[in-house]
Amino acid sequence: MTILLLIVLNILGILSQCFDYPNPLKKSYKIAVECPLQQKQQRFVKLDSLPQLTQPNNESMFVITFNCGIKNDVLCNKAKNAFETAGKILSTVLLINTPIQLNASFLDFCASLGKCPNGSGLVILGGATPARTIPLQDDDGLVRLYPQALVKQFQFEQHPSFGPFDIMALFNAGGASFWFDGDPPITHDQQDFLYVILHEIVHGLGFASGWGDYINDQPEALTPEISITSNDPSGRFKINGFLETAFDRYLIHIPTGKKISAFTGNLNKFQKDVDLIFQNELDFKTKFRNSPQYEIAKEMMSYSITPNALGFLPRGFNKAVESVVLETRLRPYQTGSSVSHVDFQKYNNTSDFLMKFMADHGANLDSLIATRNGNNNEGHNAVIGPNLKLVLETLGYSTPEYTNSYKPSVTITGNGNDFNPTMNVPIEPGDSSTNNGKGSSVKSGSVKTYKTDFKKNNHNIVRIY
Numbered sequence: 001m002t003i004l005l006l007i008v009l010n011i012l013g014i015l016s017q018c019f020d021y022p023n024p025l026k027k028s029y030k031i032a033v034e035c036p037l038q039q040k041q042q043r044f045v046k047l048d049s050l051p052q053l054t055q056p057n058n059e060s061m062f063v064i065t066f067n068c069g070i071k072n073d074v075l076c077n078k079a080k081n082a083f084e085t086a087g088k089i090l091s092t093v094l095l096i097n098t099p100i101q102l103n104a105s106f107l108d109f110c111a112s113l114g115k116c117p118n119g120s121g122l123v124i125l126g127g128a129t130p131a132r133t134i135p136l137q138d139d140d141g142l143v144r145l146y147p148q149a150l151v152k153q154f155q156f157e158q159h160p161s162f163g164p165f166d167i168m169a170l171f172n173a174g175g176a177s178f179w180f181d182g183d184p185p186i187t188h189d190q191q192d193f194l195y196v197i198l199h200e201i202v203h204g205l206g207f208a209s210g211w212g213d214y215i216n217d218q219p220e221a222l223t224p225e226i227s228i229t230s231n232d233p234s235g236r237f238k239i240n241g242f243l244e245t246a247f248d249r250y251l252i253h254i255p256t257g258k259k260i261s262a263f264t265g266n267l268n269k270f271q272k273d274v275d276l277i278f279q280n281e282l283d284f285k286t287k288f289r290n291s292p293q294y295e296i297a298k299e300m301m302s303y304s305i306t307p308n309a310l311g312f313l314p315r316g317f318n319k320a321v322e323s324v325v326l327e328t329r330l331r332p333y334q335t336g337s338s339v340s341h342v343d344f345q346k347y348n349n350t351s352d353f354l355m356k357f358m359a360d361h362g363a364n365l366d367s368l369i370a371t372r373n374g375n376n377n378e379g380h381n382a383v384i385g386p387n388l389k390l391v392l393e394t395l396g397y398s399t400p401e402y403t404n405s406y407k408p409s410v411t412i413t414g415n416g417n418d419f420n421p422t423m424n425v426p427i428e429p430g431d432s433s434t435n436n437g438k439g440s441s442v443k444s445g446s447v448k449t450y451k452t453d454f455k456k457n458n459h460n461i462v463r464i465y
């Protein structure tokens, strides 16, 4: 009787725990919050059956709460308009049935936040993050963290309670030289603000891996987010497990076709092998570093710094070589840039350039699209390239072209209890004459060139997270 009750409490414990990310500039900073189930708001019920009609032509489904922290009304208006335009673009490319609430701030980081340019010349441009992630049950047996913007689109009858915003965005009005629609021709060191915020909002929609080093200052071992519960004043805590993000479900190791979620299945054996309760952080770190699971975390790190090692396998594809190649060229591993972007080298010159980790400068969005797409009759909307659209559809967003998107369950049954850790997808179609098992045809020489570029460009603020 008692044991049963504990298990139920444990499951409910996972279910009602969400994470809030209040700081878009520090995406690793999360706060566990209670998010008990609540009824769906009735005003959206009627739209359920007719999703294609819920989005009037050209109307933005993004509700933007804009805070301007500078005393320049002209600039404030330009920034606000750019957010509205970004909302319209995404509302046309995606079928959004429930409005997405965006908290967007535009302020001088140096004057307002004390984050001033360094001798290095590196200026923080800004960032965006899901305001809340919500654990949902996936049909492969793992519990994953879904961005609230996406959870809303699933229109569950009952859903974990939502926070006031879906996406938090914060952009730097000082130091950075942004170009806005209507300005004189863009100069070499300017960046199109619309481009930068679209990139960030797409992260906020869920284009983000949860794999990171949560225990070492110098990253060396990667795990999904570690979910803990603690209500013990002595600092003792309990590990609930390792929680992937929705994005992570589709990660594969390209050379072998291995699903990266298999790693998570094995990592989750850690808390079964050792005591569930840890005395403090050091106790946990020590036990984890000494566990066989730590080797898995180190292997994931090695994939994250090896070109062509990690891919996102989108819907409708089942061969590893068909995946969208992710950014794994950066050495050393760059928190926030590695893995959560598309491979720069492969996609820079393609219509899927938006989600590379380094933003272009000296060209506005229209001309960037034109150089990559040639003749384009979609206007700005073409900024969401075909592979990016596929990724968003795979995560669960509907588009005018694809309405049959995947939907996880709100009822948590367990995180990997019956997970098959040996899942593989075929590496490539038929032909075995290619670089089977070797992954990369690109040697580390190109990494070097690339890093040089990155350093050279620092003062141009080309780096976006």
Ligand SMILES: *[C@@H]1O[C@H](CO)[C@@H](O)[C@H](O)[C@H]1NC(C)=O
Pocket: 057, 058
């Ligand atoms: C909607 O946008 C299209 C181009 O994207 C434009 O041709 C049309 O006039 C717009 N309609 C309205 C009602 O604004």
Ligand SMILES: *[C@@H]1O[C@H](CO)[C@@H](O)[C@H](O)[C@H]1NC(C)=O
Pocket: 022, 065, 103, 104, 105, 168, 170
């Ligand atoms: C939007 O987020 C900022 C923090 O980035 C916060 O200070 C502000 O209160 C939020 N806006 C509203 C309307 O809650």
Ligand SMILES: *[C@@H]1O[C@H](CO)[C@@H](O)[C@H](O)[C@H]1NC(C)=O
Pocket: 115, 116, 117, 118, 122, 123, 124
């Ligand atoms: C300034 O440099 C330090 C390390 O030298 C870094 O941690 C910090 O983020 C930098 N600040 C900005 C605004 O770039």
Ligand SMILES: *[C@@H]1O[C@H](CO)[C@@H](O)[C@H](O)[C@H]1NC(C)=O
Pocket: 348, 349, 371, 372, 453
């Ligand atoms: C990335 O693509 C743009 C546009 O095609 C091009 O101008 C730029 O040189 C490319 N950068 C690299 C490093 O290839």
Ligand SMILES: *[C@@H]1O[C@H](CO)[C@@H](O)[C@H](O)[C@H]1NC(C)=O
Pocket: 345, 348, 349
């Ligand atoms: C991308 O385009 C730039 C300039 O157009 C060119 O210098 C570069 O070699 C191209 N990169 C690839 C990988 O094709």
Ligand SMILES: [Zn+2]
Pocket: 199, 203, 341, 356, 357, 464, 465
């Ligand atoms: Zn980014």
